[in-house]
Amino acid sequence: MKRRTFLARSLAALGIGVIGSTLAGCGFHLRGTQQQPLAIDAVDLKAPVSLLTDEVSRTLANAGVTLSDQAPLILNLGAERVEDISLRGGGMINDEIELRMVAPYSVQRRSDNAYLVTQGRLESATTYLVNNDDPLVRDELQANALAELRSDLARQLLTQLGTLTP
Incomplete structure (x- = not known):
């Protein structure tokens, strides 16, 4: 059970990292933060x-x-x-x-x-x-x-x- 939890959390963290890198690489910025x-x-x-x-x-x-x-x-x-x-x-x-x-x-x-x-x-x-x-x-x-x-x-x-x- 602990191994499954660790794998699930690791995959979730990896997914969030990939999404963040993709958005940053494509030029995405929150409105009002780019001067x-x-x-x-x-x-x-x-x-x-x-x-x-x-x-x-x-x-x-x-x-x-x-x-x-x-x-x-x-x-x-x-x-x-x-x-x-x-x-x-x-x-x-x-x-x-x-x-x-x-x-x-x-x-x-x-x-x-x-x-x-x-x-x-x-x-x-x-x-x-x-x-x-x-x-x-x-x-x-x-x-x-x-x-x-x-x-x-x-x-x-x-x-x-x-x-x-x-």
Whole structure:
């Protein structure tokens, strides 16, 4: 019996290995995990000091884009605006909250100050459930949701910059 179990597990592991090798060899990638190289390698970020600005800076750096005052493109990022909407009304114990974050942006060439993107708008939304009897957990859930929204806006901005040529 033990030998059969060992053989069955070995064959299952071998099958999983073969499938994984085949998928990796054929160019299969999970959606959103493959980064396309950007046509721009440097950008001048003009933005208010905020958590969104920090996230955008980090995302640009991870994509290989350097932040420089002499870059050919200027990225103007506005302040984030957050809406907090309760989806369940009344005095219920559990509440479903929708957070919506919006941030304006524009991109211009440094050489002639021409706008490549005049009035761009980044927007993302998420929902989370909270127990109104526990305000500490509510604050933590909101902070996590806001961090997720900022990360999503930064990825959206990176995607939009990927379509531009300096």
